[in-house]
Amino acid sequence: MRIAVIDGQGGGIGKHITVRLRQELPPEVEILALGTNAAATVAMLKAGANEGATGERAILYNVPRVDVITGSLAVILADAMLGELTPTMAAAVAASPARKILLPVNRSGVEIIGVTTEPLPHLIEALVQRLKVFCQKGGSEDV
Template structure:
């Protein structure tokens, strides 16, 4: 299983996702850090991602080459993350055949209705648990 964690700006959300995934998933699970910038990628690599790549072309190139994509919902919204999320990145992620697990975090003029407001650590726990379910359904073993 190859999982892409996509983040931008300072990479804080991606860093926390990678840390939790690394602790709870099987050793053979490959985590690819895809940052809109080098700082975001570096944070995710420090947290335990196997590989990393930065920038528009890297994200576009890899979006269709992974089994699962995780990150904040802004990764499919053009001009999100203070403009770091280009329309081409949003399109590549949205069109990727990989399933996407997205945290409902948006700043600005977009609101996701029907989603309960939870602290970020709780949302990341939900995301990681869902990743474990997907991996289990694929036949790979997960840690307790």
């Protein structure tokens, strides 16, 4: 199972996701850090990602080649992360056949009705638990 964690700016959310995934998932699960910039990629690599790549081309190349994509909701929003996430990146992530398990972090002016406001650590914990079930079921779409 290959999981892409996508983040930008300082990579803080991606770092926290990566730490928790590394703690909770079996060692054979591969975590790929995809940063919109080098600082984000480095933060996720230091947190335990197996590999990392940076920039638009890296994201375009890798998102069709993973089983799961995770990060904040911003990874499917053009010009999110203060413009670091390009429209081409957002389209590639959205079009990827990978399962997308995203955090509803509202920094891009998008509000998802029906989602309760929770602190980021609670959201990351819910994401990690969801990914554990997904991995245990072998990537089944029925989860």
